[in-house]
Amino acid sequence: METAVVPEVATKTVPIFVMGKKYEVPDTLTIMKALEYAGYQYIRGCGCRGGICGACATVYRKAGDYKIYTGLACQTVVEPEMYLAQIPFYPANRASYDFEEIEATPESIFKLYPELFRCVACNACSKVCPMDVEVLDYVSALKRGDIKAAAEISFDCIQCGLCTSRCMGEMAQYHIAQLARRLYGGKLAPKAEHLQKMCDDIEAGAFDEELAKLKTLGVDDMKKIYTEREMEPAMSDESWKPASSAGLA
Amino acid sequence: MRIAYYPGCTMKTRAASLELAAVEALNVLGVEFTELERWNCCGAVFSLAEDDLIHHVAPVRNLVRAQQEGCDTVVTICSQCYNTLARANLLVRGDQEKLETINRFMDEEPDYEGGIEVIHYLTLLRDHVGWDALKAKVVRPLDGLKVAPFYGCTLLRPDEVSIDPLHEGVLEQFLLALGAEPVAHSAATECCGSYQMLAHPEEGMQRAAKVIGSANHAGAEALVLSCPLCEYNLGTRQSDVVAMGGELKPVPTLYFTQLLGIALGLEPDLYRLDLAGPEARDLLVEKNFVAAATV
Numbered sequence: 001m002e003t004a005v006v007p008e009v010a011t012k013t014v015p016i017f018v019m020g021k022k023y024e025v026p027d028t029l030t031i032m033k034a035l036e037y038a039g040y041q042y043i044r045g046c047g048c049r050g051g052i053c054g055a056c057a058t059v060y061r062k063a064g065d066y067k068i069y070t071g072l073a074c075q076t077v078v079e080p081e082m083y084l085a086q087i088p089f090y091p092a093n094r095a096s097y098d099f100e101e102i103e104a105t106p107e108s109i110f111k112l113y114p115e116l117f118r119c120v121a122c123n124a125c126s127k128v129c130p131m132d133v134e135v136l137d138y139v140s141a142l143k144r145g146d147i148k149a150a151a152e153i154s155f156d157c158i159q160c161g162l163c164t165s166r167c168m169g170e171m172a173q174y175h176i177a178q179l180a181r182r183l184y185g186g187k188l189a190p191k192a193e194h195l196q197k198m199c200d201d202i203e204a205g206a207f208d209e210e211l212a213k214l215k216t217l218g219v220d221d222m223k224k225i226y227t228e229r230e231m232e233p234a235m236s237d238e239s240w241k242p243a244s245s246a247g248l249a
Numbered sequence: 250m251r252i253a254y255y256p257g258c259t260m261k262t263r264a265a266s267l268e269l270a271a272v273e274a275l276n277v278l279g280v281e282f283t284e285l286e287r288w289n290c291c292g293a294v295f296s297l298a299e300d301d302l303i304h305h306v307a308p309v310r311n312l313v314r315a316q317q318e319g320c321d322t323v324v325t326i327c328s329q330c331y332n333t334l335a336r337a338n339l340l341v342r343g344d345q346e347k348l349e350t351i352n353r354f355m356d357e358e359p360d361y362e363g364g365i366e367v368i369h370y371l372t373l374l375r376d377h378v379g380w381d382a383l384k385a386k387v388v389r390p391l392d393g394l395k396v397a398p399f400y401g402c403t404l405l406r407p408d409e410v411s412i413d414p415l416h417e418g419v420l421e422q423f424l425l426a427l428g429a430e431p432v433a434h435s436a437a438t439e440c441c442g443s444y445q446m447l448a449h450p451e452e453g454m455q456r457a458a459k460v461i462g463s464a465n466h467a468g469a470e471a472l473v474l475s476c477p478l479c480e481y482n483l484g485t486r487q488s489d490v491v492a493m494g495g496e497l498k499p500v501p502t503l504y505f506t507q508l509l510g511i512a513l514g515l516e517p518d519l520y521r522l523d524l525a526g527p528e529a530r531d532l533l534v535e536k537n538f539v540a541a542a543t544v
Contacts, residue, residue, distance in 0.1 A: 119289075137289075139289075140289035144259075144261040
Protein backbone atom coordinates (compact mmCIF):
# COMPACT_ATOMS: atom_id res chain seq x y z
CA MET A 1 0.00 0.00 0.00
CA GLU A 2 1.27 3.39 -0.96
CA THR A 3 1.91 5.87 1.77
CA ALA A 4 1.89 9.51 1.04
CA VAL A 5 5.16 11.08 1.94
CA VAL A 6 4.42 13.91 4.28
CA PRO A 7 7.46 15.92 5.24
CA GLU A 8 7.71 16.15 8.95
CA VAL A 9 8.07 19.72 10.04
CA ALA A 10 9.46 20.20 13.47
CA THR A 11 7.26 22.79 15.10
CA LYS A 12 9.89 24.29 17.26
CA THR A 13 9.41 27.74 18.63
CA VAL A 14 12.04 30.34 19.33
CA PRO A 15 11.96 33.43 21.50
CA ILE A 16 12.10 36.79 19.73
CA PHE A 17 11.77 40.29 21.17
CA VAL A 18 9.54 42.72 19.35
CA MET A 19 10.11 46.27 20.52
CA GLY A 20 11.29 44.83 23.83
CA LYS A 21 8.49 42.35 24.39
CA LYS A 22 9.19 38.64 24.25
CA TYR A 23 7.23 36.24 22.01
CA GLU A 24 7.61 32.55 21.26
CA VAL A 25 7.17 32.04 17.52
CA PRO A 26 7.66 29.06 15.17
CA ASP A 27 11.24 29.09 13.91
CA THR A 28 10.19 28.65 10.28
CA LEU A 29 8.41 31.99 10.02
CA THR A 30 9.63 35.20 8.46
CA ILE A 31 9.74 38.23 10.71
CA MET A 32 6.57 39.48 9.07
CA LYS A 33 4.64 36.29 9.68
CA ALA A 34 6.07 36.01 13.18
CA LEU A 35 4.73 39.45 14.02
CA GLU A 36 1.31 38.45 12.73
CA TYR A 37 1.56 35.16 14.65
CA ALA A 38 2.28 37.21 17.75
CA GLY A 39 -0.89 39.18 17.20
CA TYR A 40 0.30 42.33 15.44
CA GLN A 41 -1.69 43.64 12.53
CA TYR A 42 0.07 45.48 9.74
CA ILE A 43 -1.38 48.86 8.91
CA ARG A 44 1.87 50.29 7.52
CA GLY A 45 5.23 48.68 6.94
CA CYS A 46 3.85 45.87 4.84
CA GLY A 47 3.70 46.10 1.10
CA CYS A 48 4.28 43.43 -1.51
CA ARG A 49 5.34 40.57 0.81
CA GLY A 50 7.64 39.60 -2.02
CA GLY A 51 10.88 41.34 -1.11
CA ILE A 52 10.72 44.05 -3.71
CA CYS A 53 8.76 47.05 -2.46
CA GLY A 54 10.96 48.07 0.45
CA ALA A 55 8.12 48.83 2.85
CA CYS A 56 9.03 46.37 5.62
CA ALA A 57 12.57 47.35 6.55
CA THR A 58 13.48 45.82 9.88
CA VAL A 59 16.38 46.53 12.22
CA TYR A 60 17.50 43.89 14.65
CA ARG A 61 20.27 42.86 16.95
CA LYS A 62 21.37 39.50 18.27
CA ALA A 63 22.29 38.74 21.84
CA GLY A 64 25.99 39.24 22.57
CA ASP A 65 26.74 40.93 19.25
CA TYR A 66 27.33 44.66 18.76
CA LYS A 67 26.39 44.67 15.09
CA ILE A 68 23.23 46.18 13.72
CA TYR A 69 21.45 43.77 11.40
CA THR A 70 18.80 44.67 8.90
CA GLY A 71 16.46 42.83 6.62
CA LEU A 72 13.11 42.95 4.93
CA ALA A 73 10.56 41.50 7.33
CA CYS A 74 8.89 39.55 4.53
CA GLN A 75 12.16 37.87 3.50
CA THR A 76 14.07 37.32 6.72
CA VAL A 77 13.48 34.19 8.80
CA VAL A 78 13.40 34.68 12.56
CA GLU A 79 16.37 33.70 14.70
CA PRO A 80 16.35 32.92 18.41
CA GLU A 81 16.95 35.92 20.69
CA MET A 82 16.51 38.42 17.90
CA TYR A 83 15.69 41.92 19.11
CA LEU A 84 13.77 43.73 16.42
CA ALA A 85 11.72 46.71 15.42
CA GLN A 86 10.29 47.64 12.07
CA ILE A 87 11.00 51.00 10.51
CA PRO A 88 7.98 51.51 8.31
CA PHE A 89 8.95 55.07 7.44
CA TYR A 90 11.92 57.34 7.98
CA PRO A 91 11.65 61.03 7.09
CA ALA A 92 13.61 61.85 3.93
CA ASN A 93 13.24 65.02 1.91
CA ARG A 94 12.96 64.63 -1.80
CA ALA A 95 13.88 67.62 -3.94
CA SER A 96 11.30 68.70 -6.48
CA TYR A 97 12.30 69.24 -10.07
CA ASP A 98 10.84 69.35 -13.54
CA PHE A 99 12.30 66.36 -15.32
CA GLU A 100 11.78 67.90 -18.74
CA GLU A 101 13.68 71.02 -17.74
CA ILE A 102 16.51 69.56 -15.68
CA GLU A 103 19.86 68.99 -17.40
CA ALA A 104 21.53 65.60 -16.99
CA THR A 105 24.68 67.07 -15.46
CA PRO A 106 26.40 66.51 -12.12
CA GLU A 107 25.72 70.17 -11.28
CA SER A 108 21.95 69.58 -11.48
CA ILE A 109 22.27 66.92 -8.80
CA PHE A 110 24.65 69.02 -6.67
CA LYS A 111 22.19 71.92 -6.76
CA LEU A 112 19.17 69.85 -5.75
CA TYR A 113 21.04 67.82 -3.14
CA PRO A 114 24.00 69.88 -1.84
CA GLU A 115 24.04 67.69 1.28
CA LEU A 116 25.74 65.07 -0.93
CA PHE A 117 29.00 66.74 0.06
CA ARG A 118 28.38 66.09 3.76
CA CYS A 119 29.41 62.46 3.21
CA VAL A 120 32.41 61.48 5.33
CA ALA A 121 32.69 57.99 3.81
CA CYS A 122 31.70 56.29 7.09
CA ASN A 123 29.91 53.62 5.01
CA ALA A 124 27.14 53.09 7.59
CA CYS A 125 24.74 53.28 4.62
CA SER A 126 26.20 50.29 2.79
CA LYS A 127 26.42 48.30 6.01
CA VAL A 128 22.67 48.50 6.70
CA CYS A 129 21.43 48.06 3.15
CA PRO A 130 19.20 44.96 3.09
CA MET A 131 19.77 44.74 -0.68
CA ASP A 132 23.58 44.86 -0.36
CA VAL A 133 23.78 48.01 -2.43
CA GLU A 134 27.17 49.69 -2.03
CA VAL A 135 25.59 53.00 -1.09
CA LEU A 136 28.88 54.75 -0.33
CA ASP A 137 30.14 53.77 -3.76
CA TYR A 138 27.22 55.42 -5.54
CA VAL A 139 27.43 58.49 -3.32
CA SER A 140 31.15 58.65 -4.20
CA ALA A 141 30.35 58.20 -7.90
CA LEU A 142 27.92 61.12 -7.75
CA LYS A 143 30.43 63.38 -6.01
CA ARG A 144 32.73 62.80 -8.95
CA GLY A 145 29.86 63.38 -11.39
CA ASP A 146 29.56 59.83 -12.67
CA ILE A 147 25.78 59.59 -13.07
CA LYS A 148 25.97 56.35 -15.07
CA ALA A 149 27.97 54.56 -12.37
CA ALA A 150 25.61 55.84 -9.66
CA ALA A 151 22.60 54.60 -11.64
CA GLU A 152 24.16 51.18 -12.11
CA ILE A 153 25.46 50.73 -8.55
CA SER A 154 22.11 51.80 -7.05
CA PHE A 155 20.03 49.66 -9.42
CA ASP A 156 18.88 47.19 -6.75
CA CYS A 157 17.72 49.92 -4.36
CA ILE A 158 14.16 49.38 -3.15
CA GLN A 159 13.95 52.73 -1.36
CA CYS A 160 13.42 51.29 2.11
CA GLY A 161 15.25 54.25 3.65
CA LEU A 162 17.54 52.37 6.04
CA CYS A 163 20.61 54.12 4.57
CA THR A 164 19.01 57.46 5.35
CA SER A 165 18.29 56.43 8.91
CA ARG A 166 21.99 55.86 9.51
CA CYS A 167 23.59 58.69 7.51
CA MET A 168 26.07 60.86 9.41
CA GLY A 169 25.70 63.50 6.69
CA GLU A 170 21.91 63.46 7.16
CA MET A 171 21.26 63.00 3.46
CA ALA A 172 18.55 60.89 1.84
CA GLN A 173 20.82 58.83 -0.36
CA TYR A 174 18.09 56.84 -2.03
CA HIS A 175 16.27 59.91 -3.37
CA ILE A 176 19.55 61.18 -4.85
CA ALA A 177 20.16 57.78 -6.44
CA GLN A 178 16.65 57.81 -7.88
CA LEU A 179 17.36 61.15 -9.54
CA ALA A 180 20.59 59.68 -10.94
CA ARG A 181 18.73 56.69 -12.38
CA ARG A 182 16.06 58.94 -13.88
CA LEU A 183 18.63 61.20 -15.50
CA TYR A 184 20.61 58.26 -16.77
CA GLY A 185 17.65 56.28 -18.06
CA GLY A 186 15.80 59.28 -19.48
CA LYS A 187 18.57 61.48 -20.80
CA LEU A 188 21.97 59.81 -20.89
CA ALA A 189 21.62 56.15 -21.84
CA PRO A 190 21.71 55.55 -25.60
CA LYS A 191 18.25 55.37 -27.08
CA ALA A 192 17.03 52.07 -28.55
CA GLU A 193 16.61 53.22 -32.13
CA HIS A 194 15.11 49.94 -33.34
CA LEU A 195 12.38 50.29 -30.73
CA GLN A 196 11.54 53.79 -31.90
CA LYS A 197 11.41 52.53 -35.49
CA MET A 198 9.02 49.73 -34.50
CA CYS A 199 6.77 52.20 -32.66
CA ASP A 200 6.77 54.47 -35.72
CA ASP A 201 5.91 51.54 -37.97
CA ILE A 202 3.01 50.54 -35.71
CA GLU A 203 1.69 54.07 -35.66
CA ALA A 204 2.01 54.25 -39.44
CA GLY A 205 -0.27 51.21 -39.72
CA ALA A 206 2.22 48.47 -40.61
CA PHE A 207 0.16 45.89 -38.67
CA ASP A 208 -3.34 47.20 -39.26
CA GLU A 209 -4.15 44.69 -41.97
CA GLU A 210 -2.94 41.67 -39.92
CA LEU A 211 -4.87 42.91 -36.92
CA ALA A 212 -8.06 43.41 -38.92
CA LYS A 213 -7.73 39.84 -40.21
CA LEU A 214 -7.33 38.46 -36.70
CA LYS A 215 -10.42 40.30 -35.56
CA THR A 216 -12.57 38.36 -38.04
CA LEU A 217 -11.49 34.94 -36.67
CA GLY A 218 -13.44 32.80 -34.24
CA VAL A 219 -12.05 31.48 -30.95
CA ASP A 220 -11.03 28.08 -32.36
CA ASP A 221 -9.16 29.60 -35.28
CA MET A 222 -7.42 31.98 -32.92
CA LYS A 223 -6.36 29.09 -30.68
CA LYS A 224 -5.07 27.19 -33.69
CA ILE A 225 -2.99 30.11 -34.88
CA TYR A 226 -1.67 30.62 -31.37
CA THR A 227 -0.66 26.99 -30.72
CA GLU A 228 0.81 26.50 -34.18
CA ARG A 229 2.80 29.73 -34.20
CA GLU A 230 6.47 29.47 -34.99
CA MET A 231 8.61 30.09 -31.95
CA GLU A 232 12.21 31.10 -31.79
CA PRO A 233 14.10 28.06 -30.45
CA ALA A 234 15.75 28.51 -27.11
CA MET A 235 19.45 29.44 -27.36
CA SER A 236 19.16 30.47 -31.00
CA ASP A 237 21.58 33.18 -32.03
CA GLU A 238 21.00 36.47 -33.78
CA SER A 239 21.04 34.90 -37.25
CA TRP A 240 17.77 33.00 -36.60
CA LYS A 241 14.98 33.97 -38.96
CA PRO A 242 11.37 32.76 -38.93
CA ALA A 243 10.24 30.61 -41.87
CA SER A 244 7.53 33.09 -42.73
CA SER A 245 7.75 36.82 -42.41
CA ALA A 246 3.98 37.24 -42.43
CA GLY A 247 2.99 39.74 -39.78
CA LEU A 248 6.42 41.27 -39.52
CA ALA A 249 6.97 44.84 -40.48
CA MET B 250 56.91 49.58 -6.51
CA ARG B 251 53.28 49.00 -7.46
CA ILE B 252 51.52 52.26 -8.17
CA ALA B 253 47.83 52.95 -7.67
CA TYR B 254 46.62 56.15 -9.27
CA TYR B 255 44.00 57.91 -7.12
CA PRO B 256 42.09 60.42 -9.33
CA GLY B 257 39.90 62.50 -6.99
CA CYS B 258 36.42 63.85 -7.67
CA THR B 259 37.24 67.17 -9.36
CA MET B 260 39.56 65.44 -11.83
CA LYS B 261 36.54 63.55 -13.11
CA THR B 262 34.34 66.64 -13.46
CA ARG B 263 35.72 70.16 -13.88
CA ALA B 264 39.44 69.40 -13.96
CA ALA B 265 39.63 66.89 -16.82
CA SER B 266 42.30 69.23 -18.23
CA LEU B 267 44.44 68.48 -15.18
CA GLU B 268 44.01 64.72 -15.39
CA LEU B 269 43.88 63.32 -18.91
CA ALA B 270 47.28 64.35 -20.29
CA ALA B 271 48.99 63.36 -17.03
CA VAL B 272 47.58 59.84 -17.15
CA GLU B 273 48.54 59.35 -20.80
CA ALA B 274 52.00 60.81 -20.10
CA LEU B 275 52.66 57.94 -17.67
CA ASN B 276 52.08 55.52 -20.54
CA VAL B 277 54.45 57.50 -22.77
CA LEU B 278 57.05 57.56 -20.00
CA GLY B 279 56.71 53.83 -19.41
CA VAL B 280 55.41 54.05 -15.86
CA GLU B 281 53.20 51.12 -14.91
CA PHE B 282 50.21 51.97 -12.75
CA THR B 283 46.65 50.93 -11.98
CA GLU B 284 43.88 53.47 -11.71
CA LEU B 285 41.89 52.61 -8.59
CA GLU B 286 38.51 51.27 -9.59
CA ARG B 287 36.88 51.81 -6.23
CA TRP B 288 37.50 55.03 -4.35
CA ASN B 289 35.69 57.78 -2.48
CA CYS B 290 36.32 61.48 -1.95
CA CYS B 291 39.73 61.99 -0.32
CA GLY B 292 38.10 64.04 2.42
CA ALA B 293 38.79 67.30 0.53
CA VAL B 294 40.56 69.01 3.44
CA PHE B 295 42.73 67.36 6.04
CA SER B 296 40.90 67.76 9.34
CA LEU B 297 43.08 69.54 11.87
CA ALA B 298 40.99 68.08 14.67
CA GLU B 299 43.20 65.02 14.75
CA ASP B 300 41.20 63.33 17.50
CA ASP B 301 37.99 63.71 15.49
CA LEU B 302 38.77 60.48 13.71
CA ILE B 303 35.63 60.25 11.62
CA HIS B 304 37.07 62.91 9.32
CA HIS B 305 40.10 60.74 8.68
CA VAL B 306 38.04 57.71 7.66
CA ALA B 307 37.60 58.86 4.03
CA PRO B 308 41.31 59.15 3.22
CA VAL B 309 42.23 55.98 5.11
CA ARG B 310 39.51 54.03 3.29
CA ASN B 311 41.17 55.00 0.01
CA LEU B 312 44.50 53.72 1.31
CA VAL B 313 42.75 50.42 2.11
CA ARG B 314 41.53 50.31 -1.50
CA ALA B 315 45.10 50.71 -2.78
CA GLN B 316 46.24 48.01 -0.36
CA GLN B 317 43.48 45.71 -1.67
CA GLU B 318 44.82 46.24 -5.19
CA GLY B 319 48.18 44.97 -3.99
CA CYS B 320 49.80 48.38 -4.41
CA ASP B 321 52.38 50.01 -2.18
CA THR B 322 52.24 53.53 -3.59
CA VAL B 323 49.38 55.94 -4.23
CA VAL B 324 50.00 58.75 -6.69
CA THR B 325 47.72 61.76 -7.02
CA ILE B 326 47.70 64.65 -9.49
CA CYS B 327 45.41 67.01 -7.58
CA SER B 328 47.50 68.69 -4.91
CA GLN B 329 44.57 68.96 -2.50
CA CYS B 330 43.97 65.19 -2.64
CA TYR B 331 47.71 64.69 -2.22
CA ASN B 332 47.77 66.76 0.94
CA THR B 333 44.72 65.12 2.50
CA LEU B 334 45.77 61.55 1.75
CA ALA B 335 49.42 62.07 2.69
CA ARG B 336 48.63 63.74 6.01
CA ALA B 337 46.02 61.17 7.00
CA ASN B 338 48.56 58.49 6.16
CA LEU B 339 51.17 60.19 8.35
CA LEU B 340 48.66 60.53 11.17
CA VAL B 341 47.69 56.87 11.34
CA ARG B 342 51.20 55.57 10.66
CA GLY B 343 52.49 57.60 13.56
CA ASP B 344 49.74 56.71 15.98
CA GLN B 345 48.94 53.02 16.38
CA GLU B 346 46.00 53.72 18.66
CA LYS B 347 44.28 55.99 16.15
CA LEU B 348 44.96 53.48 13.37
CA GLU B 349 43.38 50.69 15.45
CA THR B 350 40.36 52.84 16.24
CA ILE B 351 39.79 53.59 12.57
CA ASN B 352 40.34 49.96 11.61
CA ARG B 353 37.84 48.82 14.24
CA PHE B 354 35.33 51.36 12.98
CA MET B 355 35.78 50.16 9.38
CA ASP B 356 35.20 46.55 10.36
CA GLU B 357 33.73 45.80 6.94
CA GLU B 358 37.14 46.46 5.33
CA PRO B 359 40.50 44.78 5.71
CA ASP B 360 42.66 46.58 8.27
CA TYR B 361 44.88 49.32 6.90
CA GLU B 362 48.39 48.12 7.62
CA GLY B 363 50.14 51.42 7.06
CA GLY B 364 52.21 50.18 4.15
CA ILE B 365 51.18 52.69 1.50
CA GLU B 366 53.35 55.62 0.41
CA VAL B 367 51.37 58.61 -0.85
CA ILE B 368 53.23 60.63 -3.45
CA HIS B 369 52.42 63.46 -5.81
CA TYR B 370 52.72 63.18 -9.58
CA LEU B 371 55.67 65.60 -9.65
CA THR B 372 57.49 63.44 -7.11
CA LEU B 373 56.91 60.44 -9.36
CA LEU B 374 58.39 62.33 -12.32
CA ARG B 375 61.38 63.55 -10.32
CA ASP B 376 62.26 60.41 -8.35
CA HIS B 377 61.09 57.55 -10.54
CA VAL B 378 61.20 58.89 -14.10
CA GLY B 379 63.88 61.55 -13.79
CA TRP B 380 64.10 64.94 -15.48
CA ASP B 381 66.53 63.69 -18.13
CA ALA B 382 64.23 60.83 -19.11
CA LEU B 383 61.32 63.25 -19.27
CA LYS B 384 63.35 65.67 -21.36
CA ALA B 385 64.24 62.86 -23.75
CA LYS B 386 60.53 62.28 -24.47
CA VAL B 387 59.77 65.93 -25.20
CA VAL B 388 58.87 66.36 -28.86
CA ARG B 389 57.73 69.97 -28.72
CA PRO B 390 59.96 71.92 -26.34
CA LEU B 391 58.24 74.98 -24.88
CA ASP B 392 61.17 77.18 -25.86
CA GLY B 393 61.03 80.70 -24.59
CA LEU B 394 57.74 80.32 -22.72
CA LYS B 395 58.12 82.38 -19.55
CA VAL B 396 56.11 80.61 -16.89
CA ALA B 397 55.48 81.53 -13.28
CA PRO B 398 55.28 78.30 -11.28
CA PHE B 399 52.64 78.33 -8.56
CA TYR B 400 52.79 75.78 -5.76
CA GLY B 401 50.12 77.16 -3.48
CA CYS B 402 49.94 75.63 -0.02
CA THR B 403 49.13 71.98 -0.29
CA LEU B 404 52.17 70.70 -2.17
CA LEU B 405 54.55 72.17 0.36
CA ARG B 406 52.88 72.49 3.73
CA PRO B 407 53.26 71.20 6.30
CA ASP B 408 56.93 70.31 5.91
CA GLU B 409 56.34 66.60 6.63
CA VAL B 410 54.39 66.19 3.39
CA SER B 411 56.24 68.76 1.24
CA ILE B 412 57.04 67.41 -2.21
CA ASP B 413 60.05 69.72 -2.22
CA PRO B 414 61.56 69.47 1.26
CA LEU B 415 64.98 70.69 0.16
CA HIS B 416 63.52 73.65 -1.77
CA GLU B 417 65.12 72.51 -4.99
CA GLY B 418 62.26 73.84 -7.09
CA VAL B 419 60.53 70.70 -8.33
CA LEU B 420 58.05 72.65 -10.45
CA GLU B 421 60.87 74.79 -11.89
CA GLN B 422 62.85 71.67 -12.79
CA PHE B 423 59.77 70.16 -14.37
CA LEU B 424 59.29 73.29 -16.51
CA LEU B 425 62.96 73.31 -17.50
CA ALA B 426 62.68 69.69 -18.63
CA LEU B 427 59.83 70.74 -20.94
CA GLY B 428 62.03 73.50 -22.36
CA ALA B 429 60.07 76.33 -20.73
CA GLU B 430 61.62 79.19 -18.82
CA PRO B 431 60.44 79.33 -15.20
CA VAL B 432 60.48 82.85 -13.79
CA ALA B 433 61.09 83.47 -10.10
CA HIS B 434 58.33 85.37 -8.36
CA SER B 435 57.61 86.21 -4.76
CA ALA B 436 54.17 84.60 -4.38
CA ALA B 437 54.96 81.13 -5.76
CA THR B 438 54.22 79.47 -2.42
CA GLU B 439 51.50 81.79 -1.17
CA CYS B 440 47.86 80.85 -0.63
CA CYS B 441 45.59 81.36 -3.68
CA GLY B 442 42.69 82.43 -1.48
CA SER B 443 41.43 78.89 -1.02
CA TYR B 444 37.83 78.46 0.16
CA GLN B 445 37.90 82.04 1.46
CA MET B 446 37.02 83.08 -2.08
CA LEU B 447 33.47 81.96 -1.29
CA ALA B 448 33.32 82.34 2.48
CA HIS B 449 35.04 85.75 2.67
CA PRO B 450 35.34 86.96 -0.93
CA GLU B 451 37.21 90.18 -0.17
CA GLU B 452 40.02 88.44 1.68
CA GLY B 453 40.08 85.69 -0.95
CA MET B 454 40.39 88.21 -3.77
CA GLN B 455 43.26 89.95 -1.97
CA ARG B 456 45.18 86.69 -1.78
CA ALA B 457 44.58 85.96 -5.47
CA ALA B 458 45.56 89.54 -6.41
CA LYS B 459 48.90 89.10 -4.68
CA VAL B 460 49.67 86.00 -6.77
CA ILE B 461 48.59 87.57 -10.06
CA GLY B 462 50.56 90.76 -9.27
CA SER B 463 53.62 88.71 -8.44
CA ALA B 464 53.41 86.83 -11.76
CA ASN B 465 52.90 90.15 -13.62
CA HIS B 466 55.89 91.68 -11.91
CA ALA B 467 58.14 88.77 -12.88
CA GLY B 468 57.11 89.17 -16.52
CA ALA B 469 55.39 85.77 -16.68
CA GLU B 470 53.47 84.92 -19.84
CA ALA B 471 51.53 82.21 -17.99
CA LEU B 472 50.87 81.02 -14.47
CA VAL B 473 51.16 77.27 -14.03
CA LEU B 474 49.01 75.46 -11.44
CA SER B 475 48.57 72.01 -9.95
CA CYS B 476 45.27 72.38 -8.11
CA PRO B 477 41.64 72.83 -9.24
CA LEU B 478 40.94 75.16 -6.31
CA CYS B 479 43.90 77.39 -7.29
CA GLU B 480 42.55 77.30 -10.85
CA TYR B 481 39.14 78.47 -9.66
CA ASN B 482 40.60 81.38 -7.70
CA LEU B 483 43.36 82.41 -10.08
CA GLY B 484 41.83 81.37 -13.40
CA THR B 485 38.03 81.25 -13.36
CA ARG B 486 37.79 84.24 -11.03
CA GLN B 487 40.77 86.13 -12.46
CA SER B 488 38.70 88.69 -14.34
CA ASP B 489 36.99 89.67 -11.06
CA VAL B 490 40.36 89.93 -9.34
CA VAL B 491 41.89 92.04 -12.10
CA ALA B 492 38.78 94.23 -12.15
CA MET B 493 39.44 95.23 -8.54
CA GLY B 494 41.84 97.81 -9.93
CA GLY B 495 45.45 98.42 -9.11
CA GLU B 496 47.96 97.54 -11.76
CA LEU B 497 47.00 93.94 -12.29
CA LYS B 498 47.16 92.55 -15.79
CA PRO B 499 45.52 89.32 -16.93
CA VAL B 500 47.85 86.32 -17.02
CA PRO B 501 46.81 83.05 -18.67
CA THR B 502 46.61 80.08 -16.31
CA LEU B 503 47.42 76.50 -17.27
CA TYR B 504 47.79 73.25 -15.40
CA PHE B 505 51.31 71.86 -15.34
CA THR B 506 49.93 68.72 -16.93
CA GLN B 507 48.55 70.64 -19.92
CA LEU B 508 52.08 71.85 -20.64
CA LEU B 509 53.29 68.29 -20.17
CA GLY B 510 50.76 67.03 -22.71
CA ILE B 511 51.74 69.67 -25.27
CA ALA B 512 55.50 69.07 -24.82
CA LEU B 513 55.09 65.31 -25.16
CA GLY B 514 53.06 65.78 -28.33
CA LEU B 515 49.90 64.16 -26.96
CA GLU B 516 46.53 64.51 -28.66
CA PRO B 517 44.84 67.88 -28.04
CA ASP B 518 41.77 66.19 -26.57
CA LEU B 519 44.00 65.07 -23.71
CA TYR B 520 45.25 68.49 -22.68
CA ARG B 521 41.85 70.06 -23.22
CA LEU B 522 42.70 73.67 -23.97
CA ASP B 523 38.98 74.14 -24.51
CA LEU B 524 38.73 74.16 -20.71
CA ALA B 525 41.44 76.83 -20.38
CA GLY B 526 40.74 80.54 -20.88
CA PRO B 527 40.96 82.11 -24.36
CA GLU B 528 44.13 84.00 -23.32
CA ALA B 529 45.90 80.71 -22.62
CA ARG B 530 44.87 79.31 -26.00
CA ASP B 531 45.93 82.49 -27.82
CA LEU B 532 49.32 82.44 -26.08
CA LEU B 533 50.07 78.85 -27.06
CA VAL B 534 48.97 79.40 -30.66
CA GLU B 535 50.96 82.61 -30.90
CA LYS B 536 54.04 80.79 -29.60
CA ASN B 537 53.40 78.07 -32.13
CA PHE B 538 53.23 75.31 -29.48
CA VAL B 539 49.81 74.22 -30.66
CA ALA B 540 48.08 74.56 -34.02
CA ALA B 541 45.23 77.05 -34.09
CA ALA B 542 42.94 74.44 -35.60
CA THR B 543 43.27 72.13 -32.59
CA VAL B 544 42.18 74.56 -29.88
